[in-house]
Amino acid sequence: MSDQGAAVAVSTSDRYNFWQKKWDTNQTGFHNAELNKFLSDHADQLSGSNKPRNIFVPLCGKSVDMKWFADKGIETVGLDVIRLPLEKFFTEHGMDWEEEDAPALGAQSKLFSSKTHPIKLYCADIVNYSPEIDGQFDAVWDRGSISAVNREDLDKYVNLMKNLVRTGGRILMEVVQYDVSIMDDVDRPPERRPPPPFPLYEEDLNRMYGPEFSVQFLEKRGSNLVGKDIEQALFLLVRN
Template identity: 30%
Template sequence: MTDNYDVQVQEKRHMLPDEWIDRWKDGKIGFHQDTVHELLKKYLEKILNGRKGIRFFFPLCGKAVDMKWLADMGHTVFGVDVCEIGIKDFFSEQNIPYTEEPVGTIPEAKLFKSTDGKIFLYNCNLYDFSSSVVGRFDGIWDRGSMVAINPCDRQRYAALIISLMDTDCRYLLDTFLYNPNLYSGPPFFVPDETLQDLFGEMCSIQLLDSVDALSEKQTNWGIDFLTEKVHLLTLKKSLS
């Protein structure tokens, strides 16, 4: 489905952190969902793989309600977002008491932590985060991060994500396909070939599902189809 599209057409599209912060300030957060993502619910066991109480990572977490859903199941949730508005909104809207403290290893970063010790959200630039802060993770849910980062940063992003994966980590990745000549993003177009280029050397990549996600909102972007895909990535044993 990508054969006729120039996968490089969005390469020059570049959003600065301040632009994302401005979107939060202006309430332009159409990417946020008020309910737990259906594909996460459908494929949660693919991440858990029979495990209980695992450590989940949410890159560019915003105020995703999925975080509370997982914490309520007994998992520990870690997230990173450049904008503290979404993080504070999360705790407020979910009625979760929290504390705020500086992060010694990341200048100017803040940690917002639920008082029950189940949710840890870091307010900093994603690329300032590393496994040296809180270790590696057992599961990753990437619903709006890969499709939001600047296409020119994808190699850097993939390297970061791989560095955060523990040996048995299971990474659930949500992507979109559409005609990038009709819409500049975000969310950005992420073809399967790109995932193979970014992760194929280090990870096994399994396509779990592909669904028609076109709604009136997306037709207003000027596109004529939108396919949402969910993939499961695991580290290749010989490299882990």
């Protein structure tokens, strides 16, 4: 059975400050400098019978996976609440970009658009995003975002994903799996011990995404989180 830990009410400002501090202090062990191994091994699962025309990457940070999608001609839309990694994404890939306000996502929200690649990145709170912004998507690459989102926002997040994916569309989802009690003795203050990331299991995904989506387990691999052995699991969710 899964144990997702205690849900703690976190304000929007606290949520922003939590992730801003991680980027400011380079506590970004969640960022992969290379293409995600699950993605490289299972990218065909995102295609179905045809290559996806567009893909959404929630809580994208500066993921190199987004350029990989765009290089394949897939319209790529990412979103993160922190501005710094979005700017770094463009500068580290040598891309020129344009910036504009995105008032539909909040007064301070911004949209960064590549001048050379089919990439748009929003700096905004994901709870404000909706299909009215860019329509629906053929695919979503959830590279652990569902494990990172605050638990009080989880229902909103899942409902957003359900509404964003068109019929027949696919979500490739990476999650972590571990017993949260193993973190009790981690040599950190309680507020800096995992979760997040929050563990999720197949029964959780079936409960949250069914019956709109079918859930298929693809692969599990050993991993490490703050010195503890955990597992990463990959699932394919298909919109019925």
